[in-house]
Amino acid sequence: MTDQTTSIRPRKSRPERVAGTIKEWIVEKGMKPGDRLPNEAQLIETFAMAKGTIREAMRLLQAEGLVVTRTGPGGGSFLAETSRDRANALLSNYFYFQDLSVDDIYAVRLLLEPELVAGLAGRLTEDQISSLEAVMEDYARPAENSEEERKQHVASLRFHALLAEYSANKVLGFFIGFMSQILTDLTVFRKLYSEPNLPLWERGRNHQIELIKALRSGDAERAREVMKAHMEYARHMMDAQEATVTRRFLNA
Amino acid sequence: MTDQTTSIRPRKSRPERVAGTIKEWIVEKGMKPGDRLPNEAQLIETFAMAKGTIREAMRLLQAEGLVVTRTGPGGGSFLAETSRDRANALLSNYFYFQDLSVDDIYAVRLLLEPELVAGLAGRLTEDQISSLEAVMEDYARPAENSEEERKQHVASLRFHALLAEYSANKVLGFFIGFMSQILTDLTVFRKLYSEPNLPLWERGRNHQIELIKALRSGDAERAREVMKAHMEYARHMMDAQEATVTRRFLNA
């Protein structure tokens, strides 16, 4: 056995090492979003590398959502707070190749969303509740065809994503928002033989009306129960539909 | 008001547009991990751009974990399945600037982990159970000082991460594994006045022993209950400890 001259993992390229070093700076110096990073010329000098190499390093950090760059005087690279959208997109990349079932997502939603609304009860501003009600307007009437139904489905996912944004628990909020995003991106076709089911639609809508009521009055237990019932209903609805067809990368 | 010549969002750079186009290819052509992307020379020709520009585009995709490149004959860029580790790291970037409380994480763990083990009961191979037991060996004895206790804490998080890997529900597994990762990276200092609590340690250990037993025998309900108790215990333990101190980026 020779030693590991041919290591299993390839030696990191210079741009990768530069990006790693810059990350260390960020942690060590306790830099905050908006803080300025050295400009290209300075980085070229401190790392003693060519412009192209430095630029590739910055692209790495940019892809991770950690820096943004601006041209012009006073421009340069700035530390950025990774946006929720970008984090969603990057995580979507991971799940793109995992064949996850819709039911897996609903199983997790069933666990998380009731707790989300329980924590929200009595804590929403009137503005936030108005936003929720505005989204509900998009499915105030039962769908008449499958295309309309798809749109309503997307709108109802927006309702849940909005709730997630309002959560004080960042982890809970992100997970739920991410699942809404994934479900929005999935194109789901209803089975041809399953006709629009009016009673079920009405039941789902009543759930949300009851939910709003409980959120307003601050009845956490009631909110939890209603959301649980709603999630079970939604899971059942999805069960009656056909396979997920189009997956796509988010534009990021 | 003039029209939006000065659009809110800056025009995307060429590398960004190239990366976006390549992503579209991947979706449209239904490419799978391991598939080959055009080499630099071909990309330079098809996009009619300079080598540096193309390379920056590939760095963007590389940062997202979507491609890996190899030098030499037969080398080039290949579509890669974003690894769990990389997805964890990228998501960690997002939470790095969010000030999330440890209790938020435990609130979510309390919801998810009982369901995880319920789904695992009776479905683990003997090998998998052995791996779990091997990890448990790392805290078979009560800690004698705080450093030792920290190591045991990390080991116990490995236990949970391992369980997450075994889950058939990819979403559930990822979320739980991610939270373990976050907690592992947090450096938590025990309050000086809170001495190692032997009865509590013993109780925690008994939980895991009971859990293994339930997983072996396929008793889903029992597994769920034990994990719930265990999570409540863990949450209580963390409550008795001091603020999170060091956060860091994962090396990715």
Place this chain on the structure above:
DNA sequence: TAAGATTTGTTCGTATGTATC
């Protein structure tokens, strides 16, 4: 072992675009 072929990795010099003053 060694040489040659292939492909990415890195450098340097120059020119262009863009935002601020």
Place this chain on the structure above:
DNA sequence: GGATACATACGAACAAATCTT
């Protein structure tokens, strides 16, 4: 509008890694 300070992009050359013979 002109000067300034910055990122962005191009092109040619050379270096390094890796596979084949």
